[in-house]
Amino acid sequence: MKTVKRKPKYLILGGIFLLALFLRFYKITSVPISLNWDEAAFAYNAYSILETGKDEYGNKMPLEFKSVGDYKCPLFVYLLVPVVKILGLNELAVRFLPSLFGALTVIIFCLLVEELFEDWRLALLSALLLAISPWHLQFTRAQGDVAISSFFVIFGIWQFLRWVKGDNPISIYLSVFSFVMTFYAYFSERLFTPVLFLGLTLIFYQKVISRKKQFLIALFFGLLLIFPLFKTMVSSGQKSKILMTTIFGYHRPEEYLQKTKSEDYFPIVFEVFHHPVVEYGLMIVDRYFNQFSPYFLFIRGVNDDRQRIEGMGMLYWSDFILLLLAIFTIVSRLEWFKKKKEFKFVLVWLAISPLPAIITRDPVHARRAFNMIYPLCLLLAIGAKKFIDWVKAGKLSFKKIIAICGFCSFFIWSLSLYFLSYYIITPPRTAPGPGGWYYGYKQLVEYISPLKNDYRKIIVDTSYQGPYLFFLFYEKYPPVLYQPQAVLVKKDEFSLGEGRGYDQYEFRDIYWPADRGLKKTLFAGPPERLPLTDIDPKQAKLLKTIYFPDGKEAFRIVETY
Amino acid sequence: MNKKIILVFIALIFTSPWFWIFQRNYKEILNFNKSDFYQINNPILISEINTFQGETRLAEMGFLGKLIINKYTWFFKDVLTQFLESYDFHYLFMEGDLNLLKSTRSSGPLFLSLFPFVCYGIYRIFRRKKYPLLFLVLVSPIFGCLFRQHYETLSRLPFILSLTLMAAIGIVAFSEKSDYKILKGLFLVFFSFEFLRFIHYYFLHYPFLLQR
Numbered sequence: 001m002k003t004v005k006r007k008p009k010y011l012i013l014g015g016i017f018l019l020a021l022f023l024r025f026y027k028i029t030s031v032p033i034s035l036n037w038d039e040a041a042f043a044y045n046a047y048s049i050l051e052t053g054k055d056e057y058g059n060k061m062p063l064e065f066k067s068v069g070d071y072k073c074p075l076f077v078y079l080l081v082p083v084v085k086i087l088g089l090n091e092l093a094v095r096f097l098p099s100l101f102g103a104l105t106v107i108i109f110c111l112l113v114e115e116l117f118e119d120w121r122l123a124l125l126s127a128l129l130l131a132i133s134p135w136h137l138q139f140t141r142a143q144g145d146v147a148i149s150s151f152f153v154i155f156g157i158w159q160f161l162r163w164v165k166g167d168n169p170i171s172i173y174l175s176v177f178s179f180v181m182t183f184y185a186y187f188s189e190r191l192f193t194p195v196l197f198l199g200l201t202l203i204f205y206q207k208v209i210s211r212k213k214q215f216l217i218a219l220f221f222g223l224l225l226i227f228p229l230f231k232t233m234v235s236s237g238q239k240s241k242i243l244m245t246t247i248f249g250y251h252r253p254e255e256y257l258q259k260t261k262s263e264d265y266f267p268i269v270f271e272v273f274h275h276p277v278v279e280y281g282l283m284i285v286d287r288y289f290n291q292f293s294p295y296f297l298f299i300r301g302v303n304d305d306r307q308r309i310e311g312m313g314m315l316y317w318s319d320f321i322l323l324l325l326a327i328f329t330i331v332s333r334l335e336w337f338k339k340k341k342e343f344k345f346v347l348v349w350l351a352i353s354p355l356p357a358i359i360t361r362d363p364v365h366a367r368r369a370f371n372m373i374y375p376l377c378l379l380l381a382i383g384a385k386k387f388i389d390w391v392k393a394g395k396l397s398f399k400k401i402i403a404i405c406g407f408c409s410f411f412i413w414s415l416s417l418y419f420l421s422y423y424i425i426t427p428p429r430t431a432p433g434p435g436g437w438y439y440g441y442k443q444l445v446e447y448i449s450p451l452k453n454d455y456r457k458i459i460v461d462t463s464y465q466g467p468y469l470f471f472l473f474y475e476k477y478p479p480v481l482y483q484p485q486a487v488l489v490k491k492d493e494f495s496l497g498e499g500r501g502y503d504q505y506e507f508r509d510i511y512w513p514a515d516r517g518l519k520k521t522l523f524a525g526p527p528e529r530l531p532l533t534d535i536d537p538k539q540a541k542l543l544k545t546i547y548f549p550d551g552k553e554a555f556r557i558v559e560t561y
Numbered sequence: 562m563n564k565k566i567i568l569v570f571i572a573l574i575f576t577s578p579w580f581w582i583f584q585r586n587y588k589e590i591l592n593f594n595k596s597d598f599y600q601i602n603n604p605i606l607i608s609e610i611n612t613f614q615g616e617t618r619l620a621e622m623g624f625l626g627k628l629i630i631n632k633y634t635w636f637f638k639d640v641l642t643q644f645l646e647s648y649d650f651h652y653l654f655m656e657g658d659l660n661l662l663k664s665t666r667s668s669g670p671l672f673l674s675l676f677p678f679v680c681y682g683i684y685r686i687f688r689r690k691k692y693p694l695l696f697l698v699l700v701s702p703i704f705g706c707l708f709r710q711h712y713e714t715l716s717r718l719p720f721i722l723s724l725t726l727m728a729a730i731g732i733v734a735f736s737e738k739s740d741y742k743i744l745k746g747l748f749l750v751f752f753s754f755e756f757l758r759f760i761h762y763y764f765l766h767y768p769f770l771l772q773r
Contacts, residue, residue, distance in 0.1 A: 263766050273758045285673065286655045294645035311613075311630075317641065331687050416629045424620045425613060 102140025188356030461525030468499030678731030
């Protein structure tokens, strides 16, 4: 009887997996519209490891990739190596693994929810909602490392629960192994995973104590695995990364302090009400709750072009009804939920997920708070289940028909708006520049690369950031030739760097009044760097203009004689 | 509703940032004109719809674009936006109205220390099945749609008052508990600090801010 019942569940789960795969692979190389510099850096470093066993700077099998001075985590690069070997160095190779891991996460998440609540309907609903979640799709179709790390987070939790509820000691080793992998996969998890693990241990304290020997051995195994990473975690590169991206490196502007002091009359007033503990404390509280705000979840999402979807937030508009229903369900059955350790864990999970985002400088951050999507999907599934149960209970009344039609129309509209926005409206709006998807570099390389031997020098402007990565990537430039030439130039200690150049290529700011004197040189840069009015036909010629999808000029390519 | 709740509710109103600012700038605040009100056919909305529809037409999905993005759906989305904005933590407890005449930008219309009591108050009325009060919290933000401006406080006063009432219910219920003395003391300290911080902004920084 049990097997008969199980079959359709697994069939449904299989269907959800196929849906998740389809949504993550459909038009994967063209939406998002182009690679961003992180993706190009991951892929080129994987290519470099594949060809030479060293990163772009010639470091042998490193555990942190210096890249553009942001010291990337190593796991995604090493996982990419076989993919680049099979598929080659191209867009599909970069986005293949995040999409695959993203779809696999949907299955693991379903099994995790089933393990938590022993409720297949809830588990399948959670998986379905995750499969179609805009937030999850956004980061599992591109910008890979977070998709890999979150897969390991989910797998780690699932295995921990299996160990707690079952008696298989292998599960705790798999769990610890997965959690350690998150340290190797994504920077933010280095804060989130230990807190999560601590939360799991405290919530299931009694079970852990009853098998403390297994637990301690697994913990020791985890420490051994994490040991090689310690050196990189305290490296000067990581320290400067922390100072650059988090509030620990943030100082209030001197102008603000002077102005406030002068208005405050008495120094004591300034010391009390503008003390860093007060102002930074409020800033952290604000950032924490911003992650739960309707503005972030439903209305607008994030201002960052690489994270946002035009016309909506990180969840569907209709999800706010499900969320409301979920809160209603939980509060009305609070006594029952209070008794369930599993539910306490879900709340802890949701509460700690924004931690990496709140210590960084952005007011909200969908990528750093990515782990929020799992407990949120679970809550949405609780809401959806409540709605389905209400519809199923008793006779189909007029009130019910209205509610069903209303919700379904709202849901279908929200879903359609997402797909229309994601595939058609958002790409041209988020294409340009370093805040967006770095559109134009591929076209630039395709045009310039065949001409490179005709010029003494090719100068590419760095206003859009990271041109060297795209030239290396699209030219498939042999790493063995690049490594001796690799030099990272930083404008100041708080900025990321730029590759100086290789062969005839020079990557730097173009200053046309001075640079136009250079003979037999090809220049590529944004229109403001190469003004048409200043291009003297006796001296130089505009060869080509590359446009952004919205028709604005992206690059001008100018040669001097 | 008992006397204690009413007293706390009144005390919370008198100490609320919005109350101090509104009594100072009431002439300017109430001096709104017709263009401040929400218009169904407002040009920004129509232009946004046209842009989106144009983009979908370019992608040869014009029909679908029109079906999903049109005056009715976008109006619905806009109203929903205004409605949901009312529940924004940053607006309610951190910075308040975008208009300097309605906020010092150093605190929201409610003090941060009231946040746990607002939640507790809502929980209490839900558990005691006082649904009309809960309905008030859920429905009163609809007045936020009256004004064109986002995060506008005047139109959200009914909602803010309903949250203040929830806070009063929460504070009274919490104060009646025999234990949690340290937490009660902490709340008093935090609330007093917040009030003094607001007053200091109000008298020392706010006049300069308004001048600028």
